[in-house]
């Protein structure tokens with residue numbers, strides 16, 4: 216069906232993907248925000264870009280069978296969604312979490328198309344993962360799972376084809392095991408995964424990139440109102456990769472980080488989480504793989520079982536860095552009521568559509584994930600460049616490039632999203648990303 220009327224695209228995507236709520240949420244957000252632009256530029260409708268861009272190139276699904284420590288065979292389902300490679304090889308993370316399904320991976324892959332375009336680097340959009348729960352698994356079980364997962368994936372990826380990275384449940388340990396198995400199966404020592412440890416092709420700043428990039432983006436948002444991070448109170452959700460490095464950079468720039476969380480609950484530290492306490496959290500989460508509740512016991516602060524940070528205290532800035540749909544309309548109302556004037560997303564799609572409506576209605580600064588958290592994939596792109604050149608850039612060099620990319624993404628949001636005296640970052644990011652990918656698709660013909 217040719218959908219050259221913009222109103223037709225959402226019903227069509229709904230009809231084609233009836234059981235994929237997260238994917239529909241992501242498509243609705245993008246299509247909703249680029250509608251006026253499309254009406255003014257009907258050539259994109261004529262080329263049927265919306266119909267084409269909402270259908271992945273392919274969705275690969277495979278069985279992952281692995282031995283647990285008791286010698287029993289466990290079975291999980293692995294996936295790779297190769298969404299769009301109009302501007303470069305498919306690129307996007309792997310998520311290991313029991314909630315993983317096609318809808319979640321399609322939403323993430325779809326978002327990734329526009330995010331990657333915003334970085335200015337040649338990367339298409341993809342995402343993958345498995346409905347595997349790494350919690351409580353031994354190191355050997357994690358290794359055997361990663362090897363079995365790569366057995367199913369290896370033939371579909373490659374340095375010029377599709378380059379996965381980490382996401383929830385996949386950090387440098389998992390990337391190491393996946394990389395070892397890829398090499399065993401396929402042979403070449405090539406940059407087929409990013410987020411690798413430094414000793415075999417990883418990039419400086421990759422681990423820090425999403426969190427640091429988020430704070431660089433926040434700094435740009437604050438500059439718009441001649442403000443800075445110094446002295447601002449900050450709520451951060453999550454305590455994984457993105458949350459840890461967002462906290463690190465925010466503390467370095469003088470912010471006061473009051474909260475961290477995990478899927479069990481939230482800690483609130485009124486004195487602020489300083490560099491020393493954060494180092495303790497990193498050891499807790501990355502080495503001992505413990506729960507955030509232990510912070511409350513260790514530092515004698517409040518722990519809120521089952522709660523998210525948004526309604527616990529008063530914050531100038533809120534940075535959701537855990538997972539999708541973790542901040543709803545009620546949370547948004549409470550935040551704004553309590554004086555929050557800036558929300559920027561380290562996670563992908565953490566704010567529900569109702570929450571976004573509140574932010575826009577109240578005209579607070581709202582930086583959506585596909586712009587604000589693009590630092591991770593940007594440094595992944597820089598890791599690909601270094602691997603291709605067989606060179607390693609210094610920490611300063613990568614950090615400088617990351618900062619420039621985040622400033623550039625902010626500029627694109629300002630260019631396409633300024634509406635009177637308000638910057639609508641959602642419209643800005645979606646339009647800027649869409650133009651690049653759609654123009655490439657048109658130039659490459661009806662493929």
Ligand code: NDP
Pocket residue numbers: 381382383384385425453454455456457458476477478479536537538539541561562563588589591592
């Ligand atoms: P990690 O696995 O390192 O950390 C995830 C954190 O979020 C953990 O604290 C985890 O708690 C919490 N969390 C996960 N699922 C839920 C849930 N359903 N409810 C409440 N808390 C939850 O992942 P990352 O830090 O890498 O990723 C966090 C977010 O950032 C994701 O949305 C990801 O897509 C996004 N992102 C990540 C990038 C990266 O480079 N890593 C790049 C761009 C975006 P627990 O341990 O209890 O599960």
